[in-house]
Amino acid sequence: MFKASIAWALLALLWALPAQSQTNPGNDTANGWIVESYAGYNILHNLIAQTSYALVPQGPVFTNITGNVPQIQVPITSAAIDTLDILGFAELLSSNVTSSFTTGSSNILLANTSPCFTMSNNATATYTFANGTSTANNTIVFSANDPSLTPIQKASWLIYLAYFYNEERAAQLTVLNIMSQYNCIKTRVNSGVKEKYAIAWTQADMTTPQVYEIRVDTYAKTLIADAAAKMIAPNSAQDSTYSNVGNFHLALKGADMLLDTSPLSEGELWPQWLSIMNMVPGASLFYESEGYYKNRKVYRADGLVSKTGYSNFPERYAARPDLALMDMIAIQYPTFQNTYNTTWLYNFALGSSPQSFPANYVCNNAYVMLTNQISCYLDEPFTPPATQAAPTNETETDDGGSNSSSGDQSSSLSSGSKAGIAIGVIAGVAALGGAAFWFYRRRPTAEPSHNFYKMDEI
Known part of the structure; x- marks a missing residue:
């Protein structure tokens, strides 16, 4: 605190x-x-x-x-x-x-x-x-x-x-503050991860005939890269939508995990999802040897829902990239922050269930909403535990920079802008330290009671 x-x-x-x-x-x-x-x-x-x-x-x-x-x-x-x-x-x-x-x-x-x-x-x-x-x-x-x-x-x-x-x-x-949390998380996980998992973001559109999609947009590519993962996606010269399910399965080759956002009807679970994706157990097709399938590493983003069953992810994902990044890291490295329970992502393949909004959900208090979920300190380096399973697949990623992060946009700054920012930061270092000490000395002696919610561990 x-x-x-x-x-x-x-x-x-x-x-x-x-x-x-x-x-x-x-x-x-x-x-x-x-x-x-x-x-x-x-x-x-x-x-x-x-x-x-x-x-x-x-x-x-x-x-x-x-x-x-x-x-x-x-x-x-x-x-x-x-x-x-x-x-x-x-x-x-x-x-x-x-x-x-x-x-x-x-x-x-x-x-x-x-x-x-x-x-x-x-x-x-x-x-x-x-x-x-x-x-x-x-x-x-x-x-x-x-x-x-x-x-x-x-x-x-x-x-x-x-x-x-x-x-x-x-x-x-x-x-x-959101930027600071996001960049701290990104830096900490990328500095410690050497062998990267491969993640694909998929969706089946409920049309006739069936169409399958692998997301390649800037948001998905940046989020996956900033979470120290490789992105499984077609390159810029290929189509990202598939009407042929075999080609879709082939495009997922090498994926350790899937993040799926296909619209599902109420009550549709893992067996129904496999049917929608035309992944028939026991068919001896090549996808049965893929990490996401054999290890049941398929996640969905509708893990936080209203009482009527609507997902919170489309409503809040853009405003809270720090939570989206923490979720993406948590499904790969549960030990990255032991106190963090995912906000939106849950392991759909293992039968985990979405959580409903808690009664004490905080409104209109950015301080509480930002400080009660993420604790990231760059002086605490992260190293994946030796007991954690290594990535199972050798992968080829796209040519659009999915292995490089562009979330902070620092590369687009001119040299003059970078110098100006650096000078401002250096000039304020001494004052920052003094202000921090002053703030600490004047803080209340008792910690305030903050309302926040936690979801089940993946």
């Missing part, structure tokens, strides 16, 4: 340093959005959807804003939701944000898993948050689900959302 408190204190002090020494996790074109600040207002640009919004204070209308840019008075007080993933971001902001989400489309109201919202079919709203490229009046496009974004880039959309509520400074601090 002490180390977690210091981490937040250091981030707060970094926030107070001059702007030129700060690492801004939001205003980067690679994230898919940027903001321009003017006297009295901001213009927020969604680069993915190619839309812009002028965010002005409540009351006045600015006549000097040129172009076809709608003016939105902030903070927004009522909004409708037509994109599920925005709810996972809103939870990390204040109750002013979650309470402003008054209604949603029918599928959103049905699939919402979070207890932090009280949306109604009958409520009205001034604006609607949606994905895609909608140009309808009073529609705000939220593009965190774009497949070209890395896990860290998706997380930056918390700041984009916060601009509509004047909470961007708090959001930036939260994103910095």
Whole structure:
């Protein structure tokens, strides 16, 4: 708890340093959005959807804003939701944000898993948050689900959302903390793992005829690489979807584990999944010798569900890349953090069951939500235990960099930017140490009681 408190204190002090020494996790074109600040207002640009919004204070209308840019008075007080993933971001902001989400489309109201919202079919709203490229009046496009974004880039959309509520400074601090946790986890596991497991991310689309897919998008590739694993996927010159099940099975050759997100009907278990995938036990086909099949290492991402059975993963995965990465590591190395129980992933092949939301789930408290699940310290190197089974397959990975990590985007910085960041960090080291000591001395003598949830070990 002490180390977690210091981490937040250091981030707060970094926030107070001059702007030129700060690492801004939001205003980067690679994230898919940027903001321009003017006297009295901001213009927020969604680069993915190619839309812009002028965010002005409540009351006045600015006549000097040129172009076809709608003016939105902030903070927004009522909004409708037509994109599920925005709810996972809103939870990390204040109750002013979650309470402003008054209604949603029918599928959103049905699939919402979070207890932090009280949306109604009958409520009205001034604006609607949606994905895609909608140009309808009073529609705000939220593009965190774009497949070209890395896990860290998706997380930056918390700041984009916060601009509509004047909470961007708090959001930036939260994103910095998520980035810090993510990069600590990534560094620690990659520094200690020498022999990498091979993971494929699969999905069967329930169509006629049946179509099978192996994910190759930027998010999946980056997450698997950052978890110190190899990705089983076709190369950039090959198709990632298969109508021929034999070709699909052949493309999975070498996989130690599968992460599957095929839509299943209620009550469909491992035998039904094998049937959907056309993997018939005893057929003596080559997949029976593959690690994922013979060792029953098939995982699903719907391990946290609402009372009505809807998965929380589509709602919150983009907002919490640190949890997604921890899950991916935990299924490979349960000893990486002994206190961590997976949030979304569970071993479907061994008959593990999804968990329901706990009654004490935390809303609108980023500090609690970020510090009660992950404990990562770079001064505690991770080495897989000698008793752990080694990867079972020799694999060939794709040519798109699935063996290299791009989650922190540091390679895209210019040398001048890197120098500026380095100077700012060096200049603040002494002050950081003093602030940490001060924070420790002034902390409450009794630890506060934090609500958090834990799921069954895989």
